[in-house]
Amino acid sequence: DAGVTQSPTHLIKTRGQQVTLRCSPKSGHDTVSWYQQALGQGPQFIFQYYEEEERQRGNFPDRFSGHQFPNYSSELNVNALLLGDSALYLCASGSGVRGLNTEAFFGQGTRLTVV
């Protein structure tokens, strides 16, 4: 059983560019959440997708957007990249928006470096 898979694993972009990160949830999961983990900090919630809609959003600007596909996979898009967007981006999958008894399973993350 494949867990949560993210691609690519590493990425280098230039300021002002746009980036797309991808995530496939664990088999049987239908909810995908994205987190940003800056160096030396805990992960920060960006947003959550369920039934192809954004259900919750953290304190991130509109430059951060996402999408969920019918097969439950998801993309995170970041426009107009800033140096401060350099971080490890983690995808987590779960079951349902009110699946309070299921823990989130995390992928290995995508390391984004903005230069």
Place this chain on the structure above:
Amino acid sequence: AQSVTQLGSHVSVSEGALVLLRCNYSSSVPPYLFWYVQYPNQGLQLLLKYTSAATLVKGINGFEAEFKKSETSFHLTKPSAHMSDAAEYFCAVRAAGNKLTFGGGTRVLVKP
């Protein structure tokens, strides 16, 4: 709104000694609490979770945590540290939906 505070960004223990990582939370609703471990250049792996059943929760790799509502704490312990326990540990709280709020993390160094 919920928040998590982890006391001590770095902890150094000797191999075989007790590991104690502290976590205090605030939540406006009964919380679900988690401890995750992160090894270098990897994602997060769940160690254990509290979901309002037993207050003493046992997890993987010999770790356990005790939920104390009166102290709003969920400290993580392991009786005997192993070299493989060197990693960063995150406490997290979940209230509404599946959004997790994480603490700042505690990096554990294990000395031989």
